[in-house]
Amino acid sequence: MPQPSYSQGNQDKPLLTQCIGDAFDTTVARFPDREALVVRHQALRYTWQQLAEAVDQHARALMALGVQPGDRLGIWAPNCAEWCITQFASAKVGAILVNINPAYRSSELDYALGQSGCRWVICADAFKTSDYHAMLLGLVPGLAAGQPGALICERFPELRGVVSLAVAPPPGFLAWHDLQARAAAVSREALAERQAQLHCDDPINIQYTSGTTGFPKGATLSHSNILNNGYMVGESLGLTEHDRLVVPVPLYHCFGMVMANLGCMTHGSTLIYPNDAFDPLATLRAVAEEKATALYGVPTMFIAELDHPQRGEFDLSSLRTGIMAGATCPIEVMRRVIGEMHMAEVQIAYGMTETSPVSLQTGASDDLERRVTSVGRTQPRLENKVIDADGNTLPRGEIGELCTRGYSVMLGYWNNPKATAESIDEEGWMHTGDLAVMDEQGYVRIVGRSKDMIIRGGENIYPRELEEFFFTHPAVADVQVIGVPCSKYGEEIVAWVRLHPGHTASAEELRDWAKARIAHFKVPRYFRFVDEFPMTVTGKVQKFRMREISVEELSAG
Structure with a gap:
C-alpha cells in the first residue's frame, strides 16, 4: 500500500510556554551586555539591556495612554527601531499589534483601521511617496482639532488617537517623545503586574492578508503562535547569541517580525536593520561592516544583491546561513548565493501568515536540488498533509491541496468567523489553497495555487x-x-x-x-x-x- 502524503515534524523539541514579554525578559537576563539591535539608517545601537529599558518605557507609556489587554494598536511605519520597540512593548501590555503595510494608501488604511477597531495608531510621518499624516488627516475627521486620547470619530468609533514618529508632527498627533515622557506615570511594578495577567494563548497580533472575496482578512495570531514559530526557525538555522542577522525584509510581514525579530530574540542573536526599506547596496554594506553571519530575503532581493555593480567591494565571508522565502528560487540563484555570498547553509522556508508563518523548511545539510525543487519538510511540532477535493489524504507523489495543523495555526480571522470556518476545518487543519506534492522522504514541492494567488x-x-x-x-x-x-x-x-x-x-x-x-x-x-x-x-x-x-x-x- 502506498505511503500517504502525511508528515509529522520532530516531536522531541518542546514548545515555549511563555508570553513574548516574558521570553524577552529571559533573553535580557541571559545576555544583558550583548548587542541586540543595530538600526543603521537611524545610527542606533542597543544592547539587550538598553533595548529592554526602551521597551519597558514604551510599555509603561502605552499603559499611561489607557491601553488595555486586547486593545488593538496599529503600527504603520517602515523598518525602524520604534517598530521593534513597539512590537515587544505591545506584547508586554497585552495589546494586539495590527501590522499596517507601509505601502498602503487611504482606501486600504481605511479598511484596516475600521475592521480591526484600532484604539491607537503609531505612524511614521511619510514613506517614499506616501504622506501618512495627510492620509490620516483626510480619513479621520476631527483629528487635527482633537486632543490625543480624546478623539471622537464616527467613522472609527474605537480610535482614540495617533502617535507620530516625527519630531514635530502636525496638530492632533501625539509625538513619540511626548508619549515616552508619560511612562513616568506608571510604575515598573504596575507593568510587571500587567505582564503576569497575560496568557500565551492570548491574541497578540493581526496581519492583513489579501482576500479572495475582495477584502483583506486579519489573521489573528497568539503569543504561542509566533513566539514558537520564530524559535523553531532559529533552531533550524542553528542561531546562537554569537549570530548577527541582517534583516532587509519588511517588519510588517511575518518574515520580519516573527522569523527575524522573534527568531533572534529567542536565541539572543543580534538584529541588524540596514535601511527603512530594501536597498541592495545598504544590505551588502551592512553584511560586510557588521560581520553578519546570516541574511534573510526573497529571491528578488538576493538577485539584486548578487548583480549589484559594487558587490565585489564588500567582504561577505562572515555569512554562513539565512533564509530565502516568498517565491520559488531559481537553481542558478541558489548556486550563486552559496558560492558567491558564502551562505553554505542557506535554507528555504514555506508558509503563510495564517500559520505564523513557517510550516515547512529545508535543513542546512540538504543538497542543492532539495533546496531549489522543494520547500523542505515539516517543522517540529507540526503536521502537513496533501488531500484531494473530497478531503482524503492522497498517496505520496500525487498533487493535491496542502493542509497544516499544529501550534502555528492562527486563532482565526479577526471578526470573520465565516472565513475562519472556510479555512480551518473541524479537525484543526488549515487549508492553504496551495497545490503540492509530497515525496517519499517527506519533502514537499509547491506546484500551483488553487486560489489564483499571485x-x-x-x-x-x-x-x-x-x-x-x-x-x-x-x-x-x-x-x-x-x-x-x-x-x-x-x-x-x-x-x-x-x-x-x-x-x-x-x-x-x-x-x-x-x-x-x-x-x-x-x-x-x-x-x-x-x-x-x-x-x-x-x-x-x-x-x-x-x-x-x-x-x-x-x-x-
Whole structure:
C-alpha cells in the first residue's frame, strides 16, 4: 500500500510556554551586555539591556495612554527601531499589534483601521511617496482639532488617537517623545503586574492578508503562535547569541517580525536593520561592516544583491546561513548565493501568515536540488498533509491541496468567523489553497495555487481584491487579473480590462489612477483591453487561457 502524503515534524523539541514579554525578559537576563539591535539608517545601537529599558518605557507609556489587554494598536511605519520597540512593548501590555503595510494608501488604511477597531495608531510621518499624516488627516475627521486620547470619530468609533514618529508632527498627533515622557506615570511594578495577567494563548497580533472575496482578512495570531514559530526557525538555522542577522525584509510581514525579530530574540542573536526599506547596496554594506553571519530575503532581493555593480567591494565571508522565502528560487540563484555570498547553509522556508508563518523548511545539510525543487519538510511540532477535493489524504507523489495543523495555526480571522470556518476545518487543519506534492522522504514541492494567488517579489496578491478595486473606476465595465512568470519578481500582474461603451482609458491612465490609491506592488504592470474574455460554455472565465495568451503576447513582444 502506498505511503500517504502525511508528515509529522520532530516531536522531541518542546514548545515555549511563555508570553513574548516574558521570553524577552529571559533573553535580557541571559545576555544583558550583548548587542541586540543595530538600526543603521537611524545610527542606533542597543544592547539587550538598553533595548529592554526602551521597551519597558514604551510599555509603561502605552499603559499611561489607557491601553488595555486586547486593545488593538496599529503600527504603520517602515523598518525602524520604534517598530521593534513597539512590537515587544505591545506584547508586554497585552495589546494586539495590527501590522499596517507601509505601502498602503487611504482606501486600504481605511479598511484596516475600521475592521480591526484600532484604539491607537503609531505612524511614521511619510514613506517614499506616501504622506501618512495627510492620509490620516483626510480619513479621520476631527483629528487635527482633537486632543490625543480624546478623539471622537464616527467613522472609527474605537480610535482614540495617533502617535507620530516625527519630531514635530502636525496638530492632533501625539509625538513619540511626548508619549515616552508619560511612562513616568506608571510604575515598573504596575507593568510587571500587567505582564503576569497575560496568557500565551492570548491574541497578540493581526496581519492583513489579501482576500479572495475582495477584502483583506486579519489573521489573528497568539503569543504561542509566533513566539514558537520564530524559535523553531532559529533552531533550524542553528542561531546562537554569537549570530548577527541582517534583516532587509519588511517588519510588517511575518518574515520580519516573527522569523527575524522573534527568531533572534529567542536565541539572543543580534538584529541588524540596514535601511527603512530594501536597498541592495545598504544590505551588502551592512553584511560586510557588521560581520553578519546570516541574511534573510526573497529571491528578488538576493538577485539584486548578487548583480549589484559594487558587490565585489564588500567582504561577505562572515555569512554562513539565512533564509530565502516568498517565491520559488531559481537553481542558478541558489548556486550563486552559496558560492558567491558564502551562505553554505542557506535554507528555504514555506508558509503563510495564517500559520505564523513557517510550516515547512529545508535543513542546512540538504543538497542543492532539495533546496531549489522543494520547500523542505515539516517543522517540529507540526503536521502537513496533501488531500484531494473530497478531503482524503492522497498517496505520496500525487498533487493535491496542502493542509497544516499544529501550534502555528492562527486563532482565526479577526471578526470573520465565516472565513475562519472556510479555512480551518473541524479537525484543526488549515487549508492553504496551495497545490503540492509530497515525496517519499517527506519533502514537499509547491506546484500551483488553487486560489489564483499571485506572488510578486515576496508579496502575496489576490486577483479578486484587485478586480473589485478596478471595478470602481468609471470607465471599467469588467476586469480580470492574472499573474504571468517574471524572472525578476517571480510573477507580474496582468489586468484584462473591458471598458464601458463610450468610455476610453489607456494603460498609463489606469496605472496612474491605481498608484494613487493602492499599494505600489499591487499595481498591474500590463493592461490588455478586450471586448470579451475567454469563457467556458457555462459562462465561467477561463483564467488559464488568459494566462496562456498573455504569456504568448509578452514573449512575442
